[in-house]
Structure formats: structure tokens, C-alpha cells
Amino acid sequence: MVGLSVGEKHFIRGGIAQDLRADGRRRLQFRAISVETGVIPQANGSARVRLGATEVIASVKAELGKPSILHPDKGKVSIFVDCSPTAAPMFEGRGSEEFSAELSVALQRCLLGGKSGAGAAIDLSSLIVVDGKVCWDLYIDGLVVSSDGNLLDALAAAIKVALSDTGIPKVNVSLSAATDEEPEVDVSDEEFLQFDTSSVPVIVTLTKVGKHYIVDATSEEESQMSSAVSVSVNRHGQICGLTKRGGAGLDPSVVFDMISVAKHVGQQFISVLDSEIAAAEAAE
């Protein structure tokens, strides 16, 4: 929890009302973002994203599994988030469980798309190896290393970067005569296939403080929020997911306004992230 005096609270609220926040940013301005790829050698893809003092790591691991009966032509993707107590004392013990679950659910909702796969970050049918028999299970894990607000946006950005860094080993299937038998698969350790990550959305959280809303809130600013709306936006300007936090109700017109602002900011954020990814890949 953030302990703030009455004066500090007024300062934060007043600054937001005047479009000049405590760290000199405007209301719709992100903090400086820094991106690093390939930070976890054991994973198929990984990334570290720093957004001001917020730092998160995302890793993507791929394992061969069996597709579910209902969707024999699709692979599986699961997203989990862990909040380490090293980041903040409130993440110790059970306190982190609820928060981690909330973040995981929000990410799943924003990145995995609808039941039919519309708007999903990853095309699940691209993960299939042998129809109904073998598919890739993708485990996406997020870790909060240091927490200074806006964790959801940082995690989504880290996942986007990690996916662009991910190489899935090429699989050679030896077709046996009997179709019922388990097919033999030979996982190559030299050839890797890259994902098409162009449709992976980013999440933009608009935090409402007083009458105005801001992007990329620090934890001090988050402590003053009445409600927050997280919108996930893809490159084509489509909305892929939306969640609301905070108890206070919102006027419908404000909600529509927030969505269109988030769409606009999201496009800018995607282009910033793209150039950061290119720079990180060049550096590697």
C-alpha cells in the first residue's frame, strides 16, 4: 500500500487536472520503455520490459501435447502471472494470489480472443503438428520483478516482445501406416520457426483520477484512482479485450470516450514497441 499525506494526494490530483503530472508527464504520455529479449536461456522466447520503475519478465515455453477433443485442430495457450514478494511486501503469501489471478484473467481475456479464436494474439491452428494427435502447448509466464503501477500494460508488452522472440522447433513427423498409432515426431534442435506476431495486441490502461483519465499510472497515481479501464488494441485498431477495475461506476459516454482514446494511444504504443523490438533484436 502506498502511504500518502493529504498534501501529496492533492498534489497528484491537482497535477492530473492541469495535465502536468508529478513526474512531468502529460496525461496521455507513457513512461520511457526499455526492452530486452532472450533473457531466459531455458525458454523458447523471453523478454524483460521496464516501464519507469515497473519491471516485468515474460517467458514463453513450448511443449508437445495432445489437442483437446472439442478442438482437434487447435493447439493450446495458457497464461500465468506470478507476483514475486521481492517486488512489493504486499505480494507476500496469500496477498499475491488474488492479485496474480486477477492479472492472469485480464491477460487471458485480452490476448486469447473469443471462443472461436477471433481476435486472438496467436492463431491456435498454427500450433497444430498432427491433427487430433499432436500439438504445441504454449505456456506464457509473466513475472513481476518490480512494481510501480501499470503492471497489466507492462506484462502485455513483455508478452508481445517475448512472442516475437520465440522460436518453435521444427517438427518432422514420420507417418506410420496405421493411423491410430501415435505418430512419431522428431523435434529438430537446429531449425526454428518464428511466430507471426503482427496481430498480438497491446493493453492500454486508462486510470480515472477525478474527472480526468491518465495512461501508465504509477502506483501513487493508482492509489488515487476511482476506476480503471484496460483496453487491448491490435495493429488494425480493433478492440480485442476490455476489463474494468475499481468500484466506481462510469457514465456510458465516458466509457466510449475512453475506448477511442485507448485505441489512439494503443497505436502509438505499438509503433514505439515495434522499434524497441527491432533495436533489441539488432543488439542481440
Place this chain on the structure above:
Amino acid sequence: MSAAATTGTYSPAAAAGEKRRERKEELRRHLAEDADWPRADGRSFHDCRPAFMQTGPTTAASGSAYAEFGKTKVIVSVFGPRESKKAMMYSDIGRLNCNVSYTTFATPIRGQFAFSFQGTDNKEYSAMLHKTLEGAVMLHTFPKTTVDVFALVLESGGSDLPIIISCASLALADAGIMMYDLVTSVSVSCFGKNIIIDPTSDEEAWQDGSLLVAYMPARKEITQLTLTGEWSDGKITNAVELCMDACSKLCDILRELLKDASSLAE
């Protein structure tokens, strides 16, 4: 199908899965393409299922409500306000404790939500219910105490969460907990360019996207909004307005119901 046919052993899951999939492919195709295709239960795209709601099914609780929308059956009990647990820290506003659980026979596959999804779906719905209601309940009217809201899904037939939310707000009103307004909730599914309201579980399983709105009609405030799938701006506006309209109508029904219940009690 081939596995079930050639081996000759009884594996209902595989066969049922195949049949279900065929049926749903057809359903999906129709819902995505035709604007006037009647839904499986004969409704048009913008019709809600017939609803039955009642207050006071459980006598031990401070307030309770039962809701039945088509196949979906939900019961919600509200206990309290009662003293917060000793371990809780002092709080000058009241606490709202929400819990959503499924019976093991709520779903076609036994215990689908109660066991295998434990830790996700129940907790997810509990958290969602809490987030939706906390903005509507006047928590400052019962400091140092807790109000428990327990929801039990007897049968899951689609649009479970919105029905739990509406039913919970009816139960809270029945318990006499002070609220700014009744919260009602409605969800829509999107299929291609079409939007259908109050989806059944079959429709939910193949939707392209979903949108849930929880709304306080008298205050004109949205307390919860979630969305999955891929949506354009205009479609979101349409869907939200459709939901808000349905929420207002549902809220009028709840109000009438509460009035009838209180006049009966006198």
C-alpha cells in the same frame, strides 16, 4: 469419430464431441451469416430468454433470490451485515464478501466448473461479482461489518455471470442492504457481424466475441464492462447500448418484484 468407430469401445466423450462440433459449426455458420435465422430456442437475435425471478427462497438468510433464465438457474443468499472476522483489520467502511460456486451437476460434464476449473472460474466469477457490486452497495452504512453474498449456480445454461449479478442485487435489496441503485447485467455474443443477446451455453461455446455490461439504470452508470474477441468501435457502441436497454428493462422487472414482495409482507 474414427477412433470410436474402429476400436468398438464405448467412449461417449469422443463421439459426443464430434456430434456437438457438427451441430455448433452449423449454428455458427447461420448466426454469422443470416440476420433472421431463428436461434435454437426460437428467439430472435435481440430477444432475451423468458425470466423467472423470486425473492426469499432461503429462510435462514437475511435476504435471498432465485433466478431462472431459460436453462440457467441461480440462487443467491445474502447474510449480514455481521461482525467482520477478528483477523480482519479495522475498516471504517463495510466489507462485501462474494462467492460464486457451481454445483457438480450444473454442467453437462460433471463438475466441469466445480472441480477441474477450480481456482479459475469460480474465483474469477467471485472477483467479478465483487467488482460489480462494490460500486453499488453503500459500504459506509455498515462500518466494521461484513456482508456475505453467496451465489450457487444450480444449472449452467449460458450467460451465467450476468444472471448471478442481477440475482445478487435482488438478494441484496431483499436483505435490506442500502444500495445506490439495483445493478442488472446482460451479456451479448458476437457472431460475424451479428450480435445476439443473452446467449445460451451452446452459443457461448462458439462465439467470436462476448461483451458483458453491468448497469445501474437510475444512476446511468456502468459498474462493470468486459469484452473478449475482436470488435470495432461502432460495434461496441451498438452492443453496449443494446445491453443497457435490456438492463433497464430487467431493472424495472426487479423493482416491480420487490414492490410486490413488500406489499405481500404487509
